[in-house]
Amino acid sequence: MSSMNTPDAREALQDWISNNSKNPTAPLDFSTPIIESGHLDSAGVLELIFLIEDLSGEEIDVEELDAETFRDINTIYNEFICATPAG
């Protein structure tokens, strides 16, 4: 999939998390902590990582992943999608 460097990527992330949420009644916006709020378990986080790779067109090195960069949709977008050169 080609990289997506537009704000649409954040909406795509939000839609995907919302559709796969383990806690669908919890609020979800671009700054909601996605793990702390219970939206995703480990399998969900893994699938989200693959989605981010699809959106950015770049493979993510797991060493780059930490709680800060993976905190919410905004931090994910800024770290892994917005920062990726358009291809």
Added chain:
Amino acid sequence: MAATGHLASSEAHLFASTSRLGAWLMSMSRTAGKRAHELTRTLATQPSVPPINRHLLKDQINQNRLADRYLQLRLRLSGRESASRLFEYNLHDEFLSARAERKPTLLLFWHAGLMRGVFPALSVFEPDIRLIKSERAFKTESAGAPAFLTDQAESATALNNAKLLKSAIGHMREGNIVANYLDGTSGGSTVEVSFMGTNIALRRGSAMLATRAKARVFPALTRWSTSQRRLQLLVGAQLDEPDADFAAESNSQAAEQALTQSYVRWFEQHLTTHPADIISATTYLISNPQQI
């Protein structure tokens, strides 16, 4: 925690690097006795350990004590034998073919038979096999694996577990084996299957791992062969490849259920001829099907 992984890792490297059974037996015997002592202490000092883990602990203690006694005996009798004489392999042709072609491979195991034999047996021809295990499991179960993906985790959060699973997928994509215990205590999500006439909850995620790694999946277990006096490693025919779009929750659940059920059918078939391979943790699971 890390020491457990390093201990097991060095144990496997020692085994892989020596053709002399004696050195490995000596190491195994020493670690098995020490492990039984450590686990006994854990069981006594951690009253909050969940019931299923307590059963696994007791099984591990018994098996390590047996291993300690058996290995010491073997050491006296056969310290100069080839290491390969300790193991007996019953490997399906499809598995051998997959390994010859270095295909990504996922081995599904159950806490049955002789758990401690899994990784030494595999390390004879696959030195870089890895096991998926949680830190929670580390605290209550014996080691025995050459490498632990969970060594990398600082804590068992969803993110860290996801990182470990991604590492596992990468490991398989490079042509290696990853092993996963379906009745293990790692992970938080389950899938329900029929086992021994009752519905039980087992860990889900194997189908996703296999799909993402494009791995071939095989059922496996290790057991003690009384007649041959060897550790047996059994690997069955390849299970059907998961067919799922994992972007859709309902599809992925169905794929997890199908793959897990196909392992359970193979395991049930095995138990009809080897009922002694049921350990107390499995018995507990049947009586308390939602307790993993």
